Amino acid sequence: MTDIDAPLAPDALADRLAEVFALVGPLYRRAQRAVEQAAPVEGLSVGVRAVLDLLREHGPMTVPQMGRAQALSRQFVQRMVNEAAARQLVERIPNPAHQRSSLIRLTDTGAAAITAVIAREHGVLRQAGGQLTGAEVAACVRVLTQMLELLDHVEVN
Secondary structure, three states: OOHHHOOOOHHHHHHHHHHHHHHHHHHHHHHHHHHHHHHHHHOOOHHHHHHHHHHHHHOOEOHHHHHHHHOOOHHHHHHHHHHHHHOOOEEEEOOOOOOOOOEEEEOHHHHHHHHHHHHHHHHHHOOOOOOOOHHHHHHHHHHHHHHHHHOOOOOOO
16 A cells, blocks of 8 residues: 555544535636536526436425435525426425425426536536546545535534
């Protein structure tokens, strides 16, 4: 095992993870701005895009489930669902597991909108340079997942 492959000591790990946090914030904000700037193309806000993508990925969900999955307040998710419903991108359907908390699902219009957004975004992401390997991307996902799990206890509502 080389030095780069060895587990980091706690202080060194904290320093390196702080570097990751320092990059994640600007990366997220720039990605958010890119979605907002492209909004005239699909007409979706960042929040509605997140709701549509979550439903595309997981199928019908309740608002509280979506909030937990995205670490967003239930109130924010509800506003985004209301916005999407007003545009007929999502619809409420009965929830057999809970009478008061409807399931939210994509409409055909919503599915077409999020499919167009994803296709456009993938076109941009294909341009990433640096000859990244699958192992490097897997390591990045692993690190970010660990960092997210470290903050699982943080309340979002």
